[in-house]
Every structure is written in C-alpha cells, then in structure tokens.
Amino acid sequence: MKKLTSSESLITINHYKNLLAAEGIRTEIRNEYLGSIMGEMPFAETWPELWVVNTLEFDRAEQIIEEIETASPSEPWKCLNCGEQNEGQFAVCWKCNTPHDIEIGGQ
Numbered sequence: 001m002k003k004l005t006s007s008e009s010l011i012t013i014n015h016y017k018n019l020l021a022a023e024g025i026r027t028e029i030r031n032e033y034l035g036s037i038m039g040e041m042p043f044a045e046t047w048p049e050l051w052v053v054n055t056l057e058f059d060r061a062e063q064i065i066e067e068i069e070t071a072s073p074s075e076p077w078k079c080l081n082c083g084e085q086n087e088g089q090f091a092v093c094w095k096c097n098t099p100h101d102i103e104i105g106g107q
Ligand SMILES: [Zn+2]
Pocket: 079, 080, 081, 082, 083, 084, 093, 094, 095, 096, 097, 098
C-alpha cells in the first residue's frame, strides 16, 4: 500500500478511485469518515486519502492523476444533464457521468 494523494473533498477522492478502477488499478480510501467531521480537524492529515493497493501500480496511478489534474479546467462547472455542481478537475459529472464538454442538442 502506498499513499497516492489526499484531498479535502471526498468526492474528488472517490472520482480518482473510480477513474483508476477503470484503468484496472485497485485503490483504497482512508480517513473517509474523519474528514467529514465539520470544522473540527482543519489539518491535511485528516483529509480523505487515496492509497494504491499494489505499489507496483503506483507510478501509473500517479501519472493518471497528474493527467487528470493538468488536462482538466480548474473552474467549477455545472452539469448540463442533471444540474449538479462539479469541481473543475472532474472530466465527467460525479453524479451522472455526463462529460463536462458535452453539447446537448448540438449534433
Ligand atoms: Zn450530472
């Protein structure tokens, strides 16, 4: 097990987990519940963390996360399909999986 990344948003961590799972990389989330204690623990150590189960896959996992973070816009965006607010690094809606850049009715 090796720690890949942490984020104050469990949604982000879940998003990464799903993307890595799609690449066949198994990960585990730690501090999943600690981070939800509002206002009590402002330190990064209590943020949800994403750990790569197989350390041999760590480098690849890191690369994938890096690509997601650099390739995506950083501005929050609103899903055109379900109206959910998404963080900028999400390429697809965390709720309904609609791609960010989809053109509804634009075909
Ligand atoms: Zn959506």
